[in-house]
Amino acid sequence: MxxxxxxxxxxxxxxxxxxxHGMPLEALRYPVTPVGLHYLLxxxxxxxxxxxxxxxxxxxxxxxxLELSLAELRAMPAxxxxxxxxxxxxxxxxxxxxxxxxxxxxxxxxxxxxxxxALDHVLAAAGLDGDAVEVLFTGAxxxxxxxxxxxYQRSLxxxxxxxxxxxxxxELNGAALPPQHGFPLRVVxxxxxGMTNVxxxxxxxxxxxxxxxxxxxxxxxxxxAEDEVGEPVERMVPRSLMVPPGIPDFYTRARxxxxxxxxxxxxxxxxxxxxxxxxxxxxxxxxxxxxxVDPEPPAVGAWQGWRFRWHAVPGDHELxxxxxxxxxxxxxxQPEWNTGGYANNAVQRVAVHVTDAAQSxxxxx
Amino acid sequence: MxxxxxxxxxxxxxxxxxxxHGMPLEALRYPVTPVGLHYLLxxxxxxxxxxxxxxxxxxxxxxxxLELSLAELRAMPAxxxxxxxxxxxxxxxxxxxxxxxxxxxxxxxxxxxxxxxALDHVLAAAGLDGDAVEVLFTGAxxxxxxxxxxxYQRSLxxxxxxxxxxxxxxELNGAALPPQHGFPLRVVxxxxxGMTNVxxxxxxxxxxxxxxxxxxxxxxxxxxAEDEVGEPVERMVPRSLMVPPGIPDFYTRARxxxxxxxxxxxxxxxxxxxxxxxxxxxxxxxxxxxxxVDPEPPAVGAWQGWRFRWHAVPGDHELxxxxxxxxxxxxxxQPEWNTGGYANNAVQRVAVHVTDAAQSxxxxx
Numbered sequence: 094m095x096x097x098x099x100x101x102x103x104x105x106x107x108x109x110x111x112x113x114h115g116m117p118l119e120a121l122r123y124p125v126t127p128v129g130l131h132y133l134l135x136x137x138x139x140x141x142x143x144x145x146x147x148x149x150x151x152x153x154x155x156x157x158x159l160e161l162s163l164a165e166l167r168a169m170p171a172x173x174x175x176x177x178x179x180x181x182x183x184x185x186x187x188x189x190x191x192x193x194x195x196x197x198x199x200x201x202x203x204x205x206x207x208x209x210x211a212l213d214h215v216l217a218a219a220g221l222d223g224d225a226v227e228v229l230f231t232g233a234x235x236x237x238x239x240x241x242x243x244x245y246q247r248s249l250x251x252x253x254x255x256x257x258x259x260x261x262x263x264e265l266n267g268a269a270l271p272p273q274h275g276f277p278l279r280v281v282x283x284x285x286x287g288m289t290n291v292x293x294x295x296x297x298x299x300x301x302x303x304x305x306x307x308x309x310x311x312x313x314x315x316x317x318a319e320d321e322v323g324e325p326v327e328r329m330v331p332r333s334l335m336v337p338p339g340i341p342d343f344y345t346r347a348r349x350x351x352x353x354x355x356x357x358x359x360x361x362x363x364x365x366x367x368x369x370x371x372x373x374x375x376x377x378x379x380x381x382x383x384x385x386v387d388p389e390p391p392a393v394g395a396w397q398g399w400r401f402r403w404h405a406v407p408g409d410h411e412l413x414x415x416x417x418x419x420x421x422x423x424x425x426x427q428p429e430w431n432t433g434g435y436a437n438n439a440v441q442r443v444a445v446h447v448t449d450a451a452q453s454x455x456x457x458x
Numbered sequence: 459m460x461x462x463x464x465x466x467x468x469x470x471x472x473x474x475x476x477x478x479h480g481m482p483l484e485a486l487r488y489p490v491t492p493v494g495l496h497y498l499l500x501x502x503x504x505x506x507x508x509x510x511x512x513x514x515x516x517x518x519x520x521x522x523x524l525e526l527s528l529a530e531l532r533a534m535p536a537x538x539x540x541x542x543x544x545x546x547x548x549x550x551x552x553x554x555x556x557x558x559x560x561x562x563x564x565x566x567x568x569x570x571x572x573x574x575x576a577l578d579h580v581l582a583a584a585g586l587d588g589d590a591v592e593v594l595f596t597g598a599x600x601x602x603x604x605x606x607x608x609x610y611q612r613s614l615x616x617x618x619x620x621x622x623x624x625x626x627x628x629e630l631n632g633a634a635l636p637p638q639h640g641f642p643l644r645v646v647x648x649x650x651x652g653m654t655n656v657x658x659x660x661x662x663x664x665x666x667x668x669x670x671x672x673x674x675x676x677x678x679x680x681x682x683a684e685d686e687v688g689e690p691v692e693r694m695v696p697r698s699l700m701v702p703p704g705i706p707d708f709y710t711r712a713r714x715x716x717x718x719x720x721x722x723x724x725x726x727x728x729x730x731x732x733x734x735x736x737x738x739x740x741x742x743x744x745x746x747x748x749x750x751v752d753p754e755p756p757a758v759g760a761w762q763g764w765r766f767r768w769h770a771v772p773g774d775h776e777l778x779x780x781x782x783x784x785x786x787x788x789x790x791x792q793p794e795w796n797t798g799g800y801a802n803n804a805v806q807r808v809a810v811h812v813t814d815a816a817q818s819x820x821x822x823x
Contacts, residue, residue, distance in 0.1 A: 101466025107475065107551060108711045111563050114479030119503040120637070129494035129636050130504075136708050138484040139495075186472060194709065198476050238708040271494050272485070343501050343603040344559065346473045 102186070106196045115200025121336045121360050124204070124398070125175065128266055131203030132287075133273055134180045134195055136245055137236030140293050144277045149215075149261075153229070153298035156220030163277050166210055166263060173208045174260055174283060177362045177396040181286035181313055181326045184428065184437030192434030199334060199441050204360075204396055205274075207281045209262035213255045215297070221251065225299035228254035230280050230291035241307050247291050248304035249282065258283045258393065261294065284328050284364035284394030286436075288313055316432045323431075328364030329394060331424055332438045333371050333416035335359035338405075339445060348445045355405045359414060361386065362396035366419035371399040377411035378426050378440065384414070405447045412443040467551070471561045480565030486701045486725050489569070489763070490540065493631055496568030497652075498638055499545045499560055501610055502601030505658050509642045514580075514626075518594070518663035521585030528642050531575055531628060538573040539625055539648060542727045542761040546651035546678055546691045549793065549802030557799030564699060564806050569725075569761055570639075572646045574627035578620045580662070586616065590664035593619035595645050595656035606672050612656050613669035614647065623648045623758065626659065649693050649729035649759030651801075653678055681797045688796075693729030694759060696789055697803045698736050698781035700724035703770075704810060713810045720770045724779060726751065727761035731784035736764040742776035743791050743805065749779070770812045777808040 102110070113134050120130040144163050151159040180201035185192055187199070195201075216228070232245040253259065260281040263270060270276040275292030282289045288308065303309075314323030336358050339350030361368040367389040372381040384401035403412075415424040428439040467475070478499050485495040509528050516524040545566035550557055552564070560566075581593070597610040618624065625646040628635060635641040640657030647654045653673065668674075679688030701723050704715030726733040732754040737746040749766035768777075780789040793804040 101468050102472050103466050105710050107467050107561055108563065109709070110472065110475040111480045111551075111561070111565055112482045114498075115476045117477045117500065117504055117638070119506075122506055123637075127636050127638070129496075129498075129638055131494075133479075133494075135482065137706050138702075139482055141484075141487055186476075196472055196476070198473065200476055236705045236708055237712075237714060242705070242714070271492050272488075273482070273492070273494055337503075340601045340607070341502050343601055344474070345470050347602075349602060349607075 126203040132201040140233040150296040151219040154222035154225035176283040185434030207262040208264035212259040229298040231296040233293040331363035331418040333361035333414040360396040361416035363418035370417040373401040374413040491568040497566040505598040515661045516584040519587035519590035541648040542569045550799030572627040573629035577624040594663040596661040598658040696728035696783040698726035698779045725761040726781035728783035735782040738766040739778040
């Protein structure tokens with residue numbers, strides 16, 4: 094499962110990296126991420142779905158199994174939620190040794206304005222049996238993982254599935270879901286890591302036993318060693334990111350900036366509670382200052398903007414930011430390693446060279 | 459400029475690969491690529507542009523320098539063109555040794571329906587002087603490359619710039635350009651590699667001498683050795699790609715398919731002329747069969763669909779496809795190496811395992 098520390102990224106991971114993509118960090122400037130800039134992680138292939146033939150089945154421990162067309166779902170009461178979605182593997186490629194999977198640095202995030210039907214509304218229409226303990230979501234995407242041929246499946250405890258937050262979304266940013274985000278229907282669970290938000294949804298099954306499929310029992314668990322059962326990966330831990338200031342070098346992405354006042358900006362989020370503090374360091378984490386943070390987000394797990402006026406003096410600097418949420422959880426300076434490379438929310442580090450003369454600085458932020 | 463053959467991809471290239479992205483090959487099914495699936499290569503950062511303050515300057519060797527607002531451009535006669543765009547570096551990471559830059563495999567392509575004003579219309583409004591030899595395009599994106607701080611700039615010979623094909627596009631697929639594709643205005647030069655299609659356009663300058671800036675004289679030239687002047691990279695050489703059949707393994711992307719008839723499908727294009735033949739091999743290029751190809755594209759450089767009925771028998775196969783254009787140019791089996799890793803159109807190779815039993819095959823195409 095893991096690669097040697099010093100080694101480069103092998104062909105398998107490169108194949109994943111050329112398909113999937115993060116959000117270029119300058120796109121943190123948009124409160125809602127434009128389509129095409131939101132991060133994407135697709136386990137198998139994007140399935141081809143004919144929306145007129147497609148149906149959503151609701152079955153299992155329910156009183157009235159349902160088969161719903163897209164038109165029937167669109168006729169139900171619609172809800173819109175702003176939700177920040179982050180891949181559970183964000184930060185994986187910064188772990189040492191690097192677990193072998195999609196090699197994210199820090200950019201596997203995006204915020205969408207999702208419109209659809211409350212899952213609870215559909216579950217109520219089907220009538221959950223009292224013996225249902227979880228709700229299982231099955232996508233139309235199919236592949237092999239860990240040697241097992243499977244459709245992509247994830248479950249939620251009944252109490253989460255019936256909370257007011259969970260959506261069956263058919264629109265992103267005011268238009269029909271793009272193919273790559275789950276057309277015609279996907280699950281959106283605000284505050285939970287990306288893998289929870291099953292795309293290309295075909296079936297919702299109320300189950301009487303906890304789901305023990307690959308994506309629940311094997312993948313997406315925090316383990317120090319392969320033989321541990323591990324804890325499930327669920328809600329996003331707090332993270333802040335900044336728009337790298339100045340201008341980049343094409344190949345190294347090294348940043349150059351002119352001297353003087355520079356407004357550092359970014360976003361911060363947590364899946365459990367609002368962000369209550371963002372701090373900024375210009376010396377690699379040795380000292381910290383307090384940034385201004387937007388008030389509570391409109392919904393749990395939606396990111397909040399932050400800003401900090403930095404007086405940039407000539408020389409080399411390592412900028413960092415770190416967020417603290419209302420539970421007191423704060424980003425660590427160093428990541429905690431786990432076999433799957435999940436939930437690495439160690440602080441972002443941005444090396445910046447500040448020039449002597451303002452004229453060679455590129456555009457100011 | 460180049461990495462050792464056996465080595466993995468270093469952090470610099472991984473940083474590029476997590477920002478930029480190819481088109482997942484199953485998206486070859488769409489004649490026009492949905493927004494977010496089209497490949498993206500962004501040299502520096504996506505600039506933030508206020509469309510109300512933005513102006514297009516037209517200057518240099520012209521009789522009437524112009525400054526045009528977006529509203530003024532939108533009031534001019536509009537044209538829509540379907541154009542296939544491919545990164546000049548597509549295939550780079552399959553070269554040995556691998557030139558150090560964005561590490562594309564084969565997926566750096568997409569087809570857009572671009573709407574805007576014919577460049578020739580704007581040049582005529584400004585009145586080109588007789589001494590103009592090239593038209594230079596400057597974008598708002600700024601960075602450092604080869605040690606030189608620069609705005610992204612590329613030029614076209616006057617005879618190409620004044621041809622009917624070239625667009626100043628403000629829409630992609632019927633909506634305003636997304637930020638990542640050059641909002642509010644970009645150049646679209648059908649048939650030419652992606653770097654020609656300058657994004658975030660701010661200035662068009664008619665020049666009396668050939669432009670010798672970084673992106674023209676240093677980058678995007680075919681060289682066998684660094685000290686050669688090299689030939690400029692211009693029009694796309696022929697290429698065909700197939701939708702990989704069957705289902706993938708998440709990590710290795712290895713494909714599994716059930717036995718029996720399987721329709722292989724894909725697209726093929728060339729920047730100089732229509733595709734006249736696509737051939738398919740199921741034995742790694744030892745023998746070839748002829749695929750059915752759609753008739754001539756609506757415009758030069760737009761891709762054409764193709765299909766081939768393959769009788770898949772159990773075992774391991776290497777599928778290949780190769781295109782020939784109307785000039786007689788055909789994709790090679792092995793790439794020709796060059797220092798920048800440009801224009802590698804060697805045939806795509808897709809390893810497929812065909813199972814014994816149909817039930818373990820995944821969905822048929």
